Amino acid sequence: MNNLQLEALLNQTLSPHLVKDYCPNGLQVEGKQAIKKIVTGVTASQALIEAAVEAKADAILVHHGYFWKGEPQPITGMKGKRIRSLIQNDINLYAYHLPLDIHPRLGNNTQLAGLLDIKVEGGLEGHAQSVAMHGSFNVALTGKQLEDRIDNALNRQPLHIEPNDADKKIKTVGWCTGGGQDYLELASKFGLDAFISGEISERTTYIARELGIHYFAAGHHATERYGVRALGEWLAKEYNFDVEFIDIDNPV
Structure with a gap:
């Protein structure tokens, strides 16, 4: 081509x-x-x-x-x-x-939801181009269970900031791959139990604790490997390109 x-x-x-x-x-x-x-x-x-x-x-x-x-x-x-x-x-x-973050089939957010078995319910910002999403799990999870699920799916141990009520179960969840920590307050307004993103800021710890929401920082790179890989696989399948995904590891 x-x-x-x-x-x-x-x-x-x-x-x-x-x-x-x-x-x-x-x-x-x-x-x-x-x-x-x-x-x-x-x-x-x-x-x-x-x-x-x-x-x-x-x-x-x-x-x-x-x-x-x-x-x-x-x-x-x-x-x-x-x-x-x-x-x-x-x-x-x-x-x-x-x-590539927001594409409904190939995007980073959709791919991450599939890996973590999250039922996608919509955009957190209330429009089709929202870069933050919300959804739910079929069964409520403990914070440790979701931490382990993220670790197993991404092969990366997330940083888990617990709310003051550390025993709070997680049924509803928001997420934004990459750097989405500033959506945490919006997630709280939605009444979500947890929020997942790639990065974390110093302020995020106190926001999560005080708003009563679990926060998981799973790595900017780790959460954004899957959209571009899915896009490449689609190009290979539909248009017969020779496509190779190369993962240059990044601990951030």
């Missing part, structure tokens, strides 16, 4: 025009025209680029790309090295941020 045709296909599937984002979504760095081999990964780090070169990829498809709002514009230093590596190896870089 032509590289611009692939971008059009991805845009049609993920609808980035509907989302106000912090970076450009789509083809960020142009490489060769013909694309057969695609490497997918969470973040377009130098390590992922080098792995893609080794794999003889024509394109890299990631969740975290480049050109974030507020970052320095000059293409120098680390940023320059990354982009130079892509251009020298004629590799296309595609990145989809919030559109």
Whole structure:
């Protein structure tokens, strides 16, 4: 497939025009025209680029790309090295941020819900582009049971902040992959028993305790491996691309 045709296909599937984002979504760095081999990964780090070169990829498809709002514009230093590596190896870089978080079938939030056996009930913000979700478990869980479920599903021990009532059972839950700790108060207003995200801030501990809600910080990277992988698997199945997911481990 032509590289611009692939971008059009991805845009049609993920609808980035509907989302106000912090970076450009789509083809960020142009490489060769013909694309057969695609490497997918969470973040377009130098390590992922080098792995893609080794794999003889024509394109890299990631969740975290480049050109974030507020970052320095000059293409120098680390940023320059990354982009130079892509251009020298004629590799296309595609990145989809919030559109890949919220996609109802392939998105990070939906994929995480499937891994944790959460019944999705809607967006926490009350609209189709909500980046935080809410749902429920079939059977109420203890905090330790949900902690273990997250650990087993993601192969990453989450940081569990218990509410003042540590014995509170968990039936309803909200979640936002990546950095969603600031949705915790909204989750409490919904009357949810727990909230899951990737990151945690110092203030999150006190908010969770005082609002009586379990909080689980399961890792930004760990919670966002699954959308881009699902997107790559869909491209392989529906369009016969040779797709390889490469996980560059990140403890954050």
